[in-house]
Amino acid sequence: GAVVSQHPSWVICKSGTSVKIECRSLDFQATTMFWYRQFPKQSLMLMATSNEGSKATYEQGVEKDKFLINHASLTVSTLTVTSAHPEDSSFYICSARGPGDTQYFGPGTRLTVL
Amino acid sequence: DAKTTQPPSMDCAEGRAANLPCNHSTISGNEYVYWYRQIHSQGPQYIIHGLKNNETNEMASLIITEDRKSSTLILPHATLRDTAVYYCIVRPPSGNTPLVFGKGTRLSVIA
Numbered sequence: 001g002a003v004v005s006q007h008p009s010w011v012i013c014k015s016g017t018s019v020k021i022e023c024r025s026l027d028f029q030a031t032t033m034f035w036y037r038q039f040p041k042q043s044l045m046l047m048a049t050s051n052e053g054s055k056a057t058y059e060q061g062v063e064k065d066k067f068l069i070n071h072a073s074l075t076v077s078t079l080t081v082t083s084a085h086p087e088d089s090s091f092y093i094c095s096a097r098g099p100g101d102t103q104y105f106g107p108g109t110r111l112t113v114l
Numbered sequence: 115d116a117k118t119t120q121p122p123s124m125d126c127a128e129g130r131a132a133n134l135p136c137n138h139s140t141i142s143g144n145e146y147v148y149w150y151r152q153i154h155s156q157g158p159q160y161i162i163h164g165l166k167n168n169e170t171n172e173m174a175s176l177i178i179t180e181d182r183k184s185s186t187l188i189l190p191h192a193t194l195r196d197t198a199v200y201y202c203i204v205r206p207p208s209g210n211t212p213l214v215f216g217k218g219t220r221l222s223v224i225a
Contacts, residue, residue: 006157034212043201044158044215051210093157101209105150105157 002098003027006106013084014114020080021109023094029074030096034103035067038091050077084113117141118202123220126196132189134219136202139183145206147178148213149187151198151221158201158215161187192223 003026013019023033031052036044048069050056056069066088071077077096081088089112095105119137126132138147146165150158162169162176164185169176175188189196201218205211 002160004157032210036215043217044152046212046214049210049212091155095157095213097209101207102148102160102163103209103213104160108155108157110155 002102002104004094004096004098004104004106006092006094006109008109009107010110010112012112012114015085016083018080018082019084019111020078021092021094021111023077023079023096023106025075025096025098025104028096028098030077030098031074032097033071033077034095034097035069035077035079036093036095038093038108044093047079081111084111086113089113117204117214118216120200120202120216120219122217123222125222125224126189126192128194128223128225129191132192132196132221132223134187134189134200134202134221135184136187137184138202138204141182141204142206145204147176147182147185148203148205149174149176150201150203150213151196152201152218153195153198161200192221194223194225197221197223 005024007022033050035047048056048058050071058064068080093108095103098104148163149161152158164176178185199218
């Protein structure tokens with residue numbers, strides 16, 4: 001149990017385009033989900049906290065207009081990287097608050113912006 | 115800032131126990147100790163967590179000192195597939211509080 005999926009697992013896009021990443025809790029409902037990103041050889045950095053039915057809370061330095069988060073259902077949160085640029089290339093990972101208040105992570109999405 | 119201190123790297127022989135230490139000297143009374151690991155290019159995997167008692171599950175054991183200022187994650191019989199970065203994280207009980215990752219310990223299991 002407590003499985004979180006992400007789609008796509010990898011994506012390559014051109015600079016200036018937008019990319020949507022979906023995070024889904026498969027066997028539990030998640031009122032709270034989190035988005036992280038990870039640059040090579042670095043640790044995970046929290047980007048935002050997403051609560052179902054309300055606006056996301058962004059960490060300092062994360063542009064909310066660039067990284068749009070939608071959490072419209074109890075099992076799905078989406079992250080849209082708008083007008084992506086090469087510096088947005090990273091490994092994006094979501095997690096969901098699951099049973100026992102433990103956070104369970106998705107497998108990650110590798111974004112490459114050309 | 116992360117509230118834990120871990121050695122940057124460790125080696126362990128395959129089949130032996132891997133003991134990964136973590137210092138969390140400023141832990142608050144209601145904060146739990148969580149351990150996750152991240153295998154290369156994957157999302158973090160939950161391992162175990164505890165408050166003050168020692169815990170064991172099918173993956174590992176967690177030993178927390180009586181003063182709760184440090185803990186040790188024990189993988190009883192390490193395999194090559196246990197090679198990963200291991201993160202020790204302290205967090206209050208609220209599930210709405212996100213996990214804050216430090217640099218972790220890179221464990222290399224050697225054949």
